[in-house]
Each structure stands twice: as structure tokens, then as C-alpha cells.
Amino acid sequence: MINVAVLGSRGRMGATVCAAVEAADDLALVAAIDAGEDRSALTKADVVVDFTSPSAVMDNVRWCVENGLHAVVGTTGFDDARLAQVRGWLAASPEVGVLVAPNFGIAAVLMMRFAAQAAPFFESVEIVELHHPNKVDAPSGTARRTAELVAAARREAGLDPAGPDATTTALDGARGATVAGVPVHAVRLGGLVAHQEVLLGGSGETLTIRHDSLDRTSFMPGVLLAVRQIASRPGLTVGLDPLLDL
Numbered sequence: 001m002i003n004v005a006v007l008g009s010r011g012r013m014g015a016t017v018c019a020a021v022e023a024a025d026d027l028a029l030v031a032a033i034d035a036g037e038d039r040s041a042l043t044k045a046d047v048v049v050d051f052t053s054p055s056a057v058m059d060n061v062r063w064c065v066e067n068g069l070h071a072v073v074g075t076t077g078f079d080d081a082r083l084a085q086v087r088g089w090l091a092a093s094p095e096v097g098v099l100v101a102p103n104f105g106i107a108a109v110l111m112m113r114f115a116a117q118a119a120p121f122f123e124s125v126e127i128v129e130l131h132h133p134n135k136v137d138a139p140s141g142t143a144r145r146t147a148e149l150v151a152a153a154r155r156e157a158g159l160d161p162a163g164p165d166a167t168t169t170a171l172d173g174a175r176g177a178t179v180a181g182v183p184v185h186a187v188r189l190g191g192l193v194a195h196q197e198v199l200l201g202g203s204g205e206t207l208t209i210r211h212d213s214l215d216r217t218s219f220m221p222g223v224l225l226a227v228r229q230i231a232s233r234p235g236l237t238v239g240l241d242p243l244l245d246l
């Protein structure tokens with residue numbers, strides 16, 4: 001039995017994780033903590049799951065590492081500097097495992113992988129992410145990660161991350177934000193959960209790779225996989241890919 005605690009337990013994702021843990025025969029939910037509540041109950045857990053906010057997550061992760069607790073982190077807001085900070089904390093607690101994944105959906109992980117595979121074969125690539133209007137950050141963590149993977153694949157093939165663009169006159173924001181050289185556009189729309197399109201274009205043809213999370217249960221197989229594996233993966237793991245042998 002793995003004892004699990006959830007940070008952000010009253011949120012959209014946290015509540016879904018609590019339900020998934022309670023439904024699993026090999027997991028026990030030992031603490032469910034939200035903003036302003038005492039974190040000491042977390043020490044009953046083997047693994048802490050964090051779905052809070054980009055402004056809260058770093059303090060939570062540091063606290064978990066300092067207390068010898070493995071952490072599975074879905075909260076967004078991680079850039080290279082933040083990941084380096086986590087590696088620094090882990091250096092003092094080398095037995096602890098922290099997994100940070102911008103998206104726990106298996107299909108989303110595959111979408112990112114397919115986008116990176118396709119990226120060197122096209123002149124142009126742009127990313128459109130579409131989410132529910134209560135999302136606090138833009139662009140999404142998934143879009144940022146996709147842009148980084150796509151840019152790395154294009155650079156390796158000797159291509160510019162961005163495609164040609166003759167637009168010289170535009171309202172600020174009309175061409176989106178640039179992440180690792182790739183244009184990223186963010187839509188916030190009632191009725192949506194989490195969606196992304198990677199648009200690739202070349203001579204006379206285009207390819208669209210689209211992923212849709214229609215319900216937050218889509219993230220649960222990935223979260224539970226990470227919870228089950230994190231104790232055997234000390235140090236920092238970024239993304240779900242290594243757990244899927246991708």
C-alpha cells in the first residue's frame with residue numbers, strides 16, 4: 001500500500017486525484033490539504049501529489065524534499081531555472097524522487113512526441129492551446145513544453161524554430177507569444193477543458209496534430225503511474241515519457 005497526500009485537494013485537479021487515489025486498491029489517501037491548511041499531515045504520506053498554482057508550487061516542493069517525501073507535481077510554471085532549483089534541493093536529499101510533468105494525459109504525451117517527430121519535415125509550425133476560462137496561466141505548460149521539443153527537433157535538423165513570416169504590421173499579441181522561437185496562441189473559452197493543436201505546414205500540404213482532454217479523469221492514469229513509480233526514481237524526472245518507455 002502506498003500512502004498518498006494531495007496538495008490543492010479542493011481544486012479541479014486535486015479533487016479528481018483524491019477520488020482516483022481513493023478508488024485504487026493499492027493506494028491510501030492519508031492527507032488532503034488546500035491553501036492555508038497545515039502541511040504537517042503530509043508527513044504521513046510516502047508520496048505527495050501537487051496540483052496547486054505556479055505561485056505556490058515551489059515552496060511546496062522544497063518542503064516535501066526537505067521532509068524526505070517523494071513528490072508528483074502537475075502544477076505548471078516550471079522553466080529551466082525552476083527545474084535547476086529543484087535539482088539543487090534534491091542534491092541534499094538524493095534518496096527523494098520528484099516528477100514534474102506539464103501534462104499527465106497519455107494522449108497528450110504522445111501528441112508532444114508526434115509533434116517533435118513531425119517538426120523537421122515542415123517549413124512552418126505554430127501551436128494553438130485552448131483551455132477553460134478559469135486557467136490562471138498562459139500559455140499552458142503543455143504548449144511551452146511542446147514548443148521546446150519542436151524547437152529542439154528543428155534545430156537538430158538545421159532548421160529555424162520559426163517558419164517564414166512576412167508580417168511586419170500587427171496589433172501586439174496578434175501573432176501570439178514566442179516560446180523557444182515557436183509562435184504559441186492561447187484561447188480561453190467556456191465549455192473547454194484542455195486542448196491543443198500543433199499546426200505544421202509545407203509546400204501544398206499541412207498536418208494538424210490535435211489533442212483533447214474532455215474530462216480531468218484523462219490525467220489520472222498518468223498521475224497514478226507516477227505515484228506508483230516515483231519511489232524507485234530518485235532525483236528529478238521531467239515529463240511522463242521515461243515512465244512510458246518513450
Ligand SMILES: NC(=O)C1=CN([C@@H]2O[C@H](COP(=O)(O)OP(=O)(O)OC[C@H]3O[C@@H](n4cnc5c(N)ncnc54)[C@H](O)[C@@H]3O)[C@@H](O)[C@H]2O)C=CC1
Binds near residue numbers: 036051105219
Ligand atoms: N500536469 C497536468 O496534467 C495538469 C496540470 N494542471 C495544472 O495544475 C494546476 C492546478 O490546476 P487546477 O486544479 O485546474 O486549479 P484550481 O485553481 O482548481 O486548484 C488549485 C487548488 O490549489 C489550492 N492551493 C493554492 N495554493 C495552495 C497551497 N500553497 N497549498 C495547498 N493548496 C493550494 C487552491 O486553493 C485550489 O483549491 C495548474 O497549474 C494547472 O495548469 C491542470 C491539469 C492537468
Ligand SMILES: O=C(O)C1=N[C@H](C(=O)O)C[C@H](O)C1
Binds near residue numbers: 102103135143
Ligand atoms: O490548467 C489546466 O487545465 C491544464 N494545465 C496543464 C497545462 O498548462 O498544460 C495541463 C492541461 O493542459 C490542463
